[in-house]
Amino acid sequence: MPEETYTVxxxxxxxxVGTELLELLQxxxxxxxxxxxxxxxxxxxxxxxxxxxxxxxxxxxxxxLEDVDIVLASAGASVSREWAEVAIAAxxxxxxxxxxxxxxxxxxxxxxxxxxxxxxxxxxxxxxxxCTTILMSLALWPLHQVQPIRRVVVATYQSASGxxxxxMAEVKEQAAAMLADQPPPTEIFPYPLAFNLxxxxxxxTEQGYCQEEMKMVNETRKIFNQPDLRVTATCIRVxxxxxxSEAVNLEFDTPFEPERARSILAQAPGVKLxxxxxxxxxxxxxxxxxxxxxxxxxxxxxxxxxxxLELWLSGDQIRKGxxxxxxxxxxxxxxxxWLATAxxx
Amino acid sequence: MPEETYTVxxxxxxxxVGTELLELLQxxxxxxxxxxxxxxxxxxxxxxxxxxxxxxxxxxxxxxLEDVDIVLASAGASVSREWAEVAIAAxxxxxxxxxxxxxxxxxxxxxxxxxxxxxxxxxxxxxxxxCTTILMSLALWPLHQVQPIRRVVVATYQSASGxxxxxMAEVKEQAAAMLADQPPPTEIFPYPLAFNLxxxxxxxTEQGYCQEEMKMVNETRKIFNQPDLRVTATCIRVxxxxxxSEAVNLEFDTPFEPERARSILAQAPGVKLxxxxxxxxxxxxxxxxxxxxxxxxxxxxxxxxxxxLELWLSGDQIRKGxxxxxxxxxxxxxxxxWLATAxxx
Numbered sequence: 001m002p003e004e005t006y007t008v009x010x011x012x013x014x015x016x017v018g019t020e021l022l023e024l025l026q027x028x029x030x031x032x033x034x035x036x037x038x039x040x041x042x043x044x045x046x047x048x049x050x051x052x053x054x055x056x057x058x059x060x061x062x063x064x065l066e067d068v069d070i071v072l073a074s075a076g077a078s079v080s081r082e083w084a085e086v087a088i089a090a091x092x093x094x095x096x097x098x099x100x101x102x103x104x105x106x107x108x109x110x111x112x113x114x115x116x117x118x119x120x121x122x123x124x125x126x127x128x129x130x131c132t133t134i135l136m137s138l139a140l141w142p143l144h145q146v147q148p149i150r151r152v153v154v155a156t157y158q159s160a161s162g163x164x165x166x167x168m169a170e171v172k173e174q175a176a177a178m179l180a181d182q183p184p185p186t187e188i189f190p191y192p193l194a195f196n197l198x199x200x201x202x203x204x205t206e207q208g209y210c211q212e213e214m215k216m217v218n219e220t221r222k223i224f225n226q227p228d229l230r231v232t233a234t235c236i237r238v239x240x241x242x243x244x245s246e247a248v249n250l251e252f253d254t255p256f257e258p259e260r261a262r263s264i265l266a267q268a269p270g271v272k273l274x275x276x277x278x279x280x281x282x283x284x285x286x287x288x289x290x291x292x293x294x295x296x297x298x299x300x301x302x303x304x305x306x307x308x309l310e311l312w313l314s315g316d317q318i319r320k321g322x323x324x325x326x327x328x329x330x331x332x333x334x335x336x337x338w339l340a341t342a343x344x345x
Numbered sequence: 346m347p348e349e350t351y352t353v354x355x356x357x358x359x360x361x362v363g364t365e366l367l368e369l370l371q372x373x374x375x376x377x378x379x380x381x382x383x384x385x386x387x388x389x390x391x392x393x394x395x396x397x398x399x400x401x402x403x404x405x406x407x408x409x410l411e412d413v414d415i416v417l418a419s420a421g422a423s424v425s426r427e428w429a430e431v432a433i434a435a436x437x438x439x440x441x442x443x444x445x446x447x448x449x450x451x452x453x454x455x456x457x458x459x460x461x462x463x464x465x466x467x468x469x470x471x472x473x474x475x476c477t478t479i480l481m482s483l484a485l486w487p488l489h490q491v492q493p494i495r496r497v498v499v500a501t502y503q504s505a506s507g508x509x510x511x512x513m514a515e516v517k518e519q520a521a522a523m524l525a526d527q528p529p530p531t532e533i534f535p536y537p538l539a540f541n542l543x544x545x546x547x548x549x550t551e552q553g554y555c556q557e558e559m560k561m562v563n564e565t566r567k568i569f570n571q572p573d574l575r576v577t578a579t580c581i582r583v584x585x586x587x588x589x590s591e592a593v594n595l596e597f598d599t600p601f602e603p604e605r606a607r608s609i610l611a612q613a614p615g616v617k618l619x620x621x622x623x624x625x626x627x628x629x630x631x632x633x634x635x636x637x638x639x640x641x642x643x644x645x646x647x648x649x650x651x652x653x654l655e656l657w658l659s660g661d662q663i664r665k666g667x668x669x670x671x672x673x674x675x676x677x678x679x680x681x682x683w684l685a686t687a688x689x690x
Contacts, residue, residue: 151649155500155592157542157581175520175539191629194520195586197502198629199643199657204622208603208645208655217648230649234592234657236502239584241540247500247579249594258553277549284536284543298544300553303562304496304575310553312544312579 005033006334009068009092011083012075013037013057014046016165016242017097020323021072026051028327031334038064039075068092069339072326088124093339095126095326099211102127102219109222112328113270114141118225119329120338126329129223130215131321132156132235136246137223138320139296139313142268143250143261144224151230151251154216158200158235159285161242161317163188168241175239193239200235210235243285244321245314252307258299261309265296270320273297283314291316292324350378351679354413354437356428357420358382358402359391361510361587362442365668366417371396373672376679383409384420413437414684417671433469438684440471440671444556447472447564454567457673458615459486463570464674465683471674474568475560476666477501477580481591482568483639483665484658487613488595488606489569495652496575496596499561503545503580504630506587506662508533513586520584538584545580555580588630589666590659597652603644606654610641615665618642628659636661637669 008025012018018039025032035050037057044059058064060083065071071087073080074097081100088094101107108118109127114137119126129137132154140149160171167188174184174194184192191198202211209217216233238245250256266273272293274283283295294315302308315321333339353370357363363384370377380395382402389404403409405428410416416432418425419442426445433439446452453463454472459482464471474482477499485494505516512533519529519539529537536543547556554562561578583590595601611618617638619628628640639660647653660666678684 153498153594153649155579157502157583171540172524176524179517179521179524190625192631195516195584196629196631197583197585197590199625199627201625204625207648208622208643209648210625232594232647232649232653232655234500234594234643234655236590236592238502238542239540240542245542245581247581247592249498249577249579277553280535280544280546280549280555282544284541286537286541298553298579302577303552303554304498304577308577310577310579 003031005031006069007034007036007067008032009036009038009065009071011038011060011071011073011079013048014039014043015074016161016168016318017074017322020318021074021327022048022050024323024327028331030327030330036064036068062086065090065092070095070330070333072330073097074322074326084125093122093124093126093333095128095329097128097322097326099130099215101125102129103222109219110329111137111223111325112332113138114223115225116332119332120336122338128322128326128329129219130212131162131317132158132212132244132246133216133219133223134321134325135244135294135313135315136216136248137220138268138270138294139248139265139311140250141224142264142271143256146264147252147254147256149229149250150253152220153232153249155234155247156236157238157240157245159238159240159242159244159317160193162244171239171241193237195239197236197238200237240285242316242318243288243314244317245283245285245312248311248313249302250309250311251305252309255307256309258301258309261299270294271296275299283312285314288314288316290319292320294320348376350376351414352379352381352412353377354381354383354410354416356383356405356416356418356424358393359384359388360419361506361513361663362419362667365663366419366672367393367395369668369672373676375672375675381409381413407431410435410437415440415675415678417675418442419667429470438467438469438471438678440473440674442473442667442671444475444560446470447474448567454564455674456482456568456670457677458483459568460570461677464677465681467683473667473671473674474564475557476507476662477503477557477589477591478561478564478568479666479670480589480639480658480660481561481593482565483613483615484593484610484641484656485595486569487609487616488601491609492597492599492601494574494595495598497565498577498594500579500592501581502583502585502590504583504585504587504589504662505538507589516584516586538582540584542581542583545582585630587661587663588633588659589662590628590630590657593656593658594647595654595656596650597654600652601654603646603654606644615639616641620644628657630659633659633661635664637665639665
């Protein structure tokens with residue numbers, strides 16, 4: 001019996017995540033009958049390559065969303081808010097990489113290694129979590145299964161890619177300018193990022209946390225289905241191109257042996273343990289970039305808390321932090337035959 | 346009565362901290378009778394400028410340390426171990442920027458804004474704390490005075506300057522190479538730092554903490570004279586040139602109102618509160634570089650702990666993190682007439 005194939009649309013095909021989605025569908029041999037690359041009118045007419053064939057980028061429109069089985073949306077929250085319903089009404093399942101619907105109670109928020117079963121209950125829309133949340137959840141979930149995590153104190157080191165392809169280019173332009181003693185251009189970021197760093201520039205909430213930090217708090221709770229999980233985060237942008245890193249302090253009710261955490265994480269899906277204590281060689285963005293797995297290491301007993309554990313991770317923000325997780329959700333829907341749920345709903 | 350003046354020697358005069366010491370002595374009009382610039386034989390014969398006059402760098406030797414009142418040592422731990430005793434025997438007070446003697450029980454470890462009175466008890470040697478410790482202690486001490494801090498969870502963002510002037514140059518060379526698609530040179534650092542970051546490459550202890558992290562744990566306890574203060578640290582090198590930043594999570598026994606912390610820190614010596622919530626403008630290395638004060642901001646009630654407080658700081662690693670603190674210790678000794686203690690000992 002021939003494998004079933006699907007019409008897939010990438011919404012935001014020319015962006016940093018869109019480009020990666022295209023590569024991943026190809027690399028992972030996603031069963032595609034037809035691929036549509038959708039973007040703003042500005043990008044329409046561009047040609048991208050898929051399986052050696054040129055594909056023309058189309059402007060996003062209602063007709064472009066007809067007869068699509070799966071929409072991988074990565075064009076920002078406002079585009080998703082405007083078009084997700086249109087795509088669903090036309091019969092598609094939307095896997096949305098934006099923050100638009102993540103915290104809606106009837107929208108599954110999925111990391112396939114953590115809560116795949118929740119994806120079965122979708123109503124045509126599945127949300128892809130925020131990058132920092134996905135990366136952290138891969139390292140924390142296997143530990144949480146063995147001994148519940150009570151509190152998370154995380155500080156992030158977030159790359160320019162989180163603000164898109166133009167932001168990555170801007171950091172390089174800034175570095176070149178500064179090396180030539182010229183003032184750095186700042187169009188995307190509010191402040192120079194090359195040779196500098198600053199708190200994540202997402203809007204601040206009343207409590208003083210920025211939205212990026214609240215995503216880590218709220219999304220982790222939702223994915224883990226543990227509304228009382230205590231999480232605090234400090235999110236910082238650093239002059240790195242495409243991988244995020246995180247310093248994570250965990251508290252449990254009873255001590256968690258580092259050696260035990262190590263052996264659990266060595267076998268955890270989506271995780272690669274990277275610890276060479278002799279060489280002082282641990283996860284770093286250069287190693288994580290382009291890798292599917294989140295790199296985890298420097299697992300230590302917290303000297304300040306008898307039930308504390310310290311760990312350090314780096315993961316490709318564009319790949320597992322965004323595009324790969326979305327493609328894995330699509331693969332899950334296909335493998336479990338959960339695409340139909342939307343039609344039945 | 347004319348002001349008393351002193352013969353001061355800078356040991357390691359051509360390094361990043363040495364250069365800054367020279368500038369600070371000039372800028373702060375330290376009462377100098379005679380200035381000696383000492384360095385390795387390799388640098389001897391170089392000319393540096395002090396108060397508009399050229400000063401020749403001399404090779405470090407026993408005779409060069411004769412008749413010196415104050416030695417500001419910044420040539421690394423092994424040089425300090427070899428020469429501190431010689432300088433003290435010759436009648437000088439040594440203010441040592443290295444880690445060689447910091448944890449010795451009979452050596453005062455001083456941050457002038459925190460524990461100046463301890464400096465009175467020196468026996469010819471006073472240790473300057475590690476950069477990350479100095480910067481953090483300025484922000485924490487005023488809070489600790491009002492309500493004792495019970496636990497500190499800190500993640501650092503440390504600039505290249507911590508590894509010296511050549512390391513700063515290397516990061517720029519790496520960035521230039523990478524922008525030209527060339528492999529980055531790595532002579533000082535074990536891995537490329539430009540557009541990358543990695544856990545601090547100081548030797549690892551048995552507990553899995555690197556020495557840099559243990560300095561934050563042990564030195565903070567010593568400076569605060571609170572051996573039971575619980576501290577954990579994750580120290581990360583980032584591609585920034587000369588200011589360090591720190592994400593600090595604090596726990597108290599009872600809630601600490603952010604507004605109260607803010608008003609305390611707004612008046613704290615050596616601290617500048619920098620919080621523009623509307624503009625998302627907070628401490629960052631670009632603002633901290635060249636400033637005497639450590640910039641503190643993003644003071645938030647910790648959402649994960651009823652008695653927790655989050656704060657964020659950036660401070661010039663070469664200046665307050667090293668050279669300025671050493672010069673302030675010298676100023677303290679002069680002002681309090683504590684130089685004599687060494688002679689009396």
